[in-house]
Amino acid sequence: MSKFVYFFGNNDTDGKSSMKDLLGGKGANLAEMANLGIPVPPGFTITTEVCVLYLKNKKYSEEITRQVNEAIEKLEKVNNKKLGDPKDPLLVSVRSGARVSMPGMMDTVLNLGLTDISVEGVAKKVNDERFAYDCYRRFIAMFGDVVLGIEFRKFDALIGDKKKELKVKSDTDLTAKDLKELAEKFKEVIKLETGIEFPQDPRIQLQMAIDAVFDSWNNSRAIKYREINNIADNWGTAVNVQTMVYGNMGETSGTGVAFTRNPSTGEKRFFGEYLLNAQGEDVVAGIRTPNPIQDLGKQIPEAYRQLVDICQTLEAHFRDMQDIEFTIQEGKLYMLQTRTGKRTAAAAVKVARDMLEEALIDKETAVTRIQADQIDQLLHPRINPDAELEVIANGLPASPGAAVGKVVFTAEEAELRAELGEKTILVRGETSPEDIGGMASAQGVLTVRGGMTSHAAVVGRGMGKPCVVGCGEIVIDTKNALFMVNGYTIRENDYLTIDGSTGNVILGEVELIEAELNEDLHAILVWADEIRELGVRTNADNPADAGLARELGAEGIGLCRTEHMFFGEDRIPAVRDMIMAEDEKARKKALKKLLPMQKEDFLGIFRSMEGLPVTVRLLDPPLHEFLPTREELEEKLKEFKAASDLDGVERVNLMLQRVNTLKELNPMLGHRGCRLGITYPEIYTMQVKAIMEAACELVAEGAKVTPEIMIPLVGHVKELAFSKQKVIEMAETVMEEMGIKVDYKIGTMIELPRAVITADKIAAEADFFSFGTNDLTQTTFGFSRDDVGKFIPVYKKEEILENDPFAVLDQEGVGELMKIGIEKGRSVKPDLKMGICGEHGGEPSSIRFAHSIGLNYVSCSPYRVPIARLVAAQSTIEARKK
């Protein structure tokens, strides 16, 4: 015979905290407190199993009814009161309680058991008619609202009318008579709205309330919430029926909420507030100002001491910070709830570290106590949560953190202002590599177009620069130096705040809270490093980023994009000469100018990484990215013509011609990656020369260098074989000339479906694989990361996609392909080292996936390195548990 009803309290408790699946979180924890000898008002929990059966059959079996009746009788017995007793009725609360806290379901009905008759009994018993009718009218309204589905404002309106009629302001100004009249009117509303009389039989009241809780599991808000949060529909909710206690029975009564530690800072100090002679809702409503919890020690010392003891007991028992609710009824303390307390990022880190030091938890537990997005909060400035915000638009949250500054519309302007010490927000249609200087100078970047891996997003995250992209509602009017959005007109120099963690664009100068990378976090991450199996590298293109990433714990560079080195002011002329070259000879001449600069880059990066592996990706983007745009050139042409500068005209005309020749309809699928290296081998050769000369020089100085040369965009093993041959030739030449031996590797990006599907063949030529999940997502979905902004929002709204696949790795499609690639690759080389170097390398669910499919490392932007370290450790812990 199944047990459907679990009693708790009065030393007669059936459940315990581990039974959350059956009893729900609230019910299980009430039982657990009762087991610990903590005073809880007695009650019983009807299990989630009953919910599932009821929803299926829309009725209860005899056995269930029997067990519920038995529990009611027991509850009457331990309280020595009977439901519906005209003189001293048993009053109860009815609450829902699923496995996890779930908004959208029916919440609470208080004072259940009051009737037209028993309310009089209560009035006499407590000698307070006003108290009794206040309870009664509240009960009728709550019942009408949550059980019968009548809008609460209809009851509220009647209270308003009454106060208007009496010309009073506060509910407390209403007398017992007024409240009694209101109760009558409320019953009329119920009759009018539902056609039924307000039930005067407490058993019927109770049954209707229980049914309503169960039915609320399937209301549309609850279903939606489950869908979004991946909660199974067949879990069901439990119902808790509990004896009422009252904090509003005079100055020895009270009620409060508290945390066992400070949920904001993590400080180990009892934290909370209370009100004397009040009900729970009064604390929350904010009409009276509650007192800090410590004051309770002076007012009701015995109850306070007991409360402090209980909190210690609960923390020691649950080994985590608790969030509690209590009521003191005429000096006697009752605990109404305990649950794990929500906390800020800073508090999470501090509490985890403190509890480890208090030997309450072990390292693994400490590491799992921090959520990845909390680390993110700690690493970026954020908006003061108390600030009032005028949000004028919303884009994609592309690079976390908040930024405040004056609006500018060009990268040059941002750079200029930075020199003057001004803070700016750079607003652009989209950014291009030429904007990098301006992006670095601005506090934050806002773009009209582009997705989570658009140029602005990738560069923003790389720089740790707050960034909101794809804010399509914005219309920029460059001529008048302003932008319009949703009826607002924002001009250059107007203050703007952007929140790269939410995508919000906010009017004016909002107060920010600065980032903090504190000792506590450091300690947690060191423990994470001890646990995790997955390596964590960084994507870094210059010594500064590399150094930062090392400080943040990177174990190497997983992706050094050499193209970013080409945009420097000192390089771009040589790069353009190279592109404008008519033949191989001229191209080689231009490349020769670039060689020493590239070599300097690598010297710096290798030095920063002090012997850790550095994966250098050879040139990837199409050459036209390094030329001015056609529009810019046409502008230039006009200028030169106006100035009668014939040389200039010719030069620009030549460049225009080249821009036209290089023009591509779909540059993402065009002449880039190893395709460049195969058609113009001299480019890659120069890069390899620079890498190897730098490496040899450092080795000669006694340093350790571990270069890993990576060929991008390989789809066919012959592309890799061809490129590899050239790399080896140059590497061997350099080493021979310099008389130095460097241990170098040659590997490839796996970022095209064809590379995945032929990974066995490609593995034969590769020392390592690095999954380029940005490009792989583009080609697997056929989505241009720069253009998805036009339909991804609709896709999310229509629930076609849960996430932007450029932000969260698509495990079903892209991930499935990766598995094929890994399997094929390892079928040829079982120890082939494999990693991810796409933007997903810093996203928690993608990091977990990377670990689960057997990758060796993830590589992410410097500011995501701590997150990756944490999540990698959590993933290991989860895997061990399985």
Added chain:
Amino acid sequence: MSKFVYFFGNNDTDGKSSMKDLLGGKGANLAEMANLGIPVPPGFTITTEVCVLYLKNKKYSEEITRQVNEAIEKLEKVNNKKLGDPKDPLLVSVRSGARVSMPGMMDTVLNLGLTDISVEGVAKKVNDERFAYDCYRRFIAMFGDVVLGIEFRKFDALIGDKKKELKVKSDTDLTAKDLKELAEKFKEVIKLETGIEFPQDPRIQLQMAIDAVFDSWNNSRAIKYREINNIADNWGTAVNVQTMVYGNMGETSGTGVAFTRNPSTGEKRFFGEYLLNAQGEDVVAGIRTPNPIQDLGKQIPEAYRQLVDICQTLEAHFRDMQDIEFTIQEGKLYMLQTRTGKRTAAAAVKVARDMLEEALIDKETAVTRIQADQIDQLLHPRINPDAELEVIANGLPASPGAAVGKVVFTAEEAELRAELGEKTILVRGETSPEDIGGMASAQGVLTVRGGMTSHAAVVGRGMGKPCVVGCGEIVIDTKNALFMVNGYTIRENDYLTIDGSTGNVILGEVELIEAELNEDLHAILVWADEIRELGVRTNADNPADAGLARELGAEGIGLCRTEHMFFGEDRIPAVRDMIMAEDEKARKKALKKLLPMQKEDFLGIFRSMEGLPVTVRLLDPPLHEFLPTREELEEKLKEFKAASDLDGVERVNLMLQRVNTLKELNPMLGHRGCRLGITYPEIYTMQVKAIMEAACELVAEGAKVTPEIMIPLVGHVKELAFSKQKVIEMAETVMEEMGIKVDYKIGTMIELPRAVITADKIAAEADFFSFGTNDLTQTTFGFSRDDVGKFIPVYKKEEILENDPFAVLDQEGVGELMKIGIEKGRSVKPDLKMGICGEHGGEPSSIRFAHSIGLNYVSCSPYRVPIARLVAAQSTIEARKK
């Protein structure tokens, strides 16, 4: 004990024609002729096995040497002559002969066995000193060239010197003395170049010649040829040593080549030519004009009658047209070679049909006798093979057939000229949908950019319009209405010829041969239809194409692209209104205007197909394709401004704004396909309404209609499910309103790797799959079909890719993905109908692949339908053989 040497002739023949692997093609057929009692000069074949052993060990086993010697002795015996006999030496030819004819290997050494001494014997024996020394000097030069590797021109130069010295013009003016002197000088050259004396021992001559044949298997040209043609390196070549016969021994001697039927027309009439008193090379050299073969009947009647008999015997035996070589020595006929005769397309078709009717071959054989590219020749005009061509450039052969016309640079101009009855070649940087009218009006299209599946190529093939694309050397100067290429300047109105089968661009007006779709081809294709299992549909977007394709044998439409219907002059304004619409309401209004036009389209197409299935793909391209380009609009803006047309300015400005909003960086991966249908459901809904109303009307008239509605660019099953829902709703509404039931299907394109990898999930929602191999190739490789022209040529040159994957399906990558998709799809729906509707559907190797992986049909442009029918049948025959 292995048999290494096979004797033939003189009723003592060891081999037969089925032993081609061992004896090579030539040796096996010589043996077969001998077996048939046909006179061949006796000889022997050293097997390919010996070649393999020799190349491995660089020497011969004792057994091989023994067998060769035995064969030589037998040859001496049957000829009653001895090698090196000073008075009457045995003279032989030595020829290579692999399984398949293979250029690049050593070819032939004639007159082997002559020495300084035996040449005198021959002179006396035949009483013709000049003959003997002519043979000798030829032998020395051939031996020097092919055995010793001395450039032939060194010998030729000496003959030239001699003629200059003697002031004569022709070799025949040289006397016996002159030739003897030349022979001496040739021997000196050999000594000088190689350091060895010209060998005077015929056994050594023979051994050296045999070694040289074997060694030539591994010379670089032969290796290259094998690589390109997928011939195994370990096949080896055989060596044929054969008694010399001479056609130049007077007026009862002669030599000739012939075909058993006319290789040009296929007519069943003995066809060939001969010369009396001549050697084989004289017939080929063209110094004397040979006589038609029939004349031989008058000159040497007995030999002629015998020759005709032999030809009949050979044809009956080999059951195919033969290409033969013969020599008559003093009245006696010798057959030197027989092999399957090469033939023109027309001949191939006629011969196959005739032979079937003559009961020489069966249907399956007839069908395998035609090559796919021969059908292509028959369906398109081509350049007269005798014409002299001045090829000025070469592009990609995008749409077969040749075209001649005057150069024009705009589609409008091409249309204008067509109205005036002028033939034009439209030369464009690239074409866009707006050029379609001009393309239709021009004779052919030539573009600077674009690959095998660029717009010009696809539309060209669809129209059956000759087209050369990606001719990157061309520089168009629109301002001066000319283009420059490789030093040529071609102006508007200059005549130009393009060959879409070779990619050649030819100066001037070249003579063309018209296409012929004759009865013979029709007969063959009907037999093919009886054999094949693979369905053949067509890609057609209008009733005319649909009708043409039906005539060419299409069994349905596999791809009807609705976007092409949007470009009509009467539609484009409504299409643009739809795109310019500010909201759904305005969009619906514009769509309402399009509805009746779309319905007319479908009525026409359904009527043309008379009940055959018609797969209609809902709108696929991004909306910006339907708007003018930014450049065009800016031009317009100037005009309106100049004319102070404020309304016009505003209208154009609005459109410019929309063009900017819709602009995409990678439109191929952008807002298109079902992404459009999901963000603007009203577009698809209108199309479905048009399809279903048309279908219902026809069904009401008593016609049969089988619409298959296809959702493009699905990557996630939810995209399909969402779109399908909308389709069903509209379809049911229409059918209900019209009171008609139509049997319709809803399926999807599989053209994204994600669709492939989740094909099991997608199958659950699909009635059919159509593999869109164009897009699948783009995303699998990460190649933009419009941009590959920049590197594919280098890839082919560097042998990274064998073929342009947009022309020939990449079986290793894209094909492997298709297999996964098929397997996953059928794992859920075993009978799921699947086809190909990319451009590969008309390419022979891709059609074979489609059949081998279990697709149900291919769909291709109308002019490729006959090819697909043929190849599908051949594929079935091949599969049955396995």
